[in-house]
Amino acid sequence: MLEDVSIIHLTFGAEYTAAIEAKQVAQQDAERARFIVERAIQEKKSTVIRALGVSKSAELVGEAIKNNPAFVQLRRLDAAKEIATVISRSANKVYLNSDSLLLNILHDTQQSYVSTAPNLR
Known part of the structure; x- marks a missing residue:
């Protein structure tokens, strides 16, 4: 009768290991794509805000020159x-x-x- 068993070396099949690695790579690619989209959205917002600021500044300078x-x-x-x-x-x-x-x-x-x-x- 066995009282204790210790498994010291366990490997999965090559197909299973490749599938897990492919899944991890796909998750990283999806995360990278989400990051790129989020950065593009933030840059777009930044550009719009900057343009509004420049527009308001030009308007105020024009009024100051006129007045x-x-x-x-x-x-x-x-x-x-x-x-x-x-x-x-x-x-x-x-x-x-x-x-x-x-x-x-x-x-x-x-x-x-x-x-x-x-x-x-």
Whole structure:
């Protein structure tokens, strides 16, 4: 009479093993496909939200320009500051002629002062 039995080496048939591996591969492929579809949906939502934001931004900038022409000058100053910061941090040397200093941000303002100044002759 046997009191204890120990099975130490058990193998399944080649057909059964191949079927299990094929099933696991199919599950992984399905999961990968679900992930790709989900990522595409998220990218689509992101693109729509970004487009709405750009549209609203353009609308607000247009209204600001229409309501206050000085807004353009403010944007020019902001752009000039950003350009000056980039140039100052660059290792390259930049040479500007005297007409280009301040990136001509004051050009329109100076012209308007000259044209509105009273004639003192």
